[in-house]
């Protein structure tokens with residue numbers, strides 16, 4: 001099967017993150033098995049989703065890892081001109097959910113396997129296909145655990161997120177958090193007998209806003225991103241039931257887009273200290289059961305630009321270009337970099353089409369990706 005035929009099959013599985021991805025994983029496993037390559041299936045705790053990991057070539061050598069996620073974002077509420085789960089072609093463009101983000105890359109990698117496989121790989125090529133990337137990168141830690149258990153330490157990873165085949169060397173981290181404040185409800189005529197969770201949440205929010213302002217103004221924190229500093233945002237707030245009732249509960253959802261590792265821990269730790277030392281003592285005078293809890297919903301680490309890294313050098317060679325870029329979106333790349341694998345992003349298609357209605361990728365981009373992977377094959381043979 002060529003890359004377009006494989007892409008048509010991959011698109012036909014509705015792997016929206018809320019669904020099982022097992023039918024798609026089964027298809028890939030069977031395809032690889034047909035080529036004589038065994039896959040390791042790494043299931044999630046529920047058994048309804050799985051990562052797939054496969055190695056072509058000598059596993060005991062350091063090699064190259066090709067990383068992609070199998071899930072896609074929903075089409076709910078979008079108006080599509082064609083069935084999003086059926087690949088349709090119009091001139092140089094093919095349409096379908098996930099063709100850019102990032103089943104196009106998966107299809108190219110799979111279509112190249114017969115070539116990878118034909119005798120003589122000196123460096124192995126690993127395929128690492130994950131679940132639940134779009135909802136918080138919940139799958140990829142299982143892949144890292146598997147590699148560690150097997151003693152596999154690839155030298156280089158390429159993450160095939162849509163970059164128009166540019167070499168992307170960095171993006172910010174993305175951490176989602178929820179802070180919940182518990183006070184005490186009372187009739188609003190007796191504010192003296194209640195503990196207003198909304199007022200105290202406001203103190204925490206004002207603290208976060210001051211911290212965000214500090215980050216924006218800290219020259220030492222600058223990095224090559226837009227904007228060039230770490231940001232803190234608050235997206236949702238909930239609290240209270242009626243104007244005449246002291247609110248006993250307030251929670252807010254916020255996120256940190258960090259330009260460096262460890263910043264998330266620093267901010268959460270400092271907020272925690274502010275809560276324990278400044279806010280809670282006042283709340284507990286009114287109600288001993290008052291509480292403030294911050295939970296992390298997801299934590300995607302940044303991909304840090306490392307100039308002239310092995311992944312950047314090889315990526316430029318294979319992509320036949322000399323420029324690099326950074327991007328605004330998050331990816332699994334920081335997870336691989338975090339365990340010492342030199343990592344860049346490079347994949348076909350544009351992020352402009354990802355997640356949108358009528359998502360498309362050009363056949364030309366798929367051809368470029370096949371060229372990149374063909375040169376990777378030559379590299380892995382040591383040629």
Ligand SMILES: [Zn+2]
Pocket residue numbers: 069101102133161162
């Ligand atoms: Zn993606």
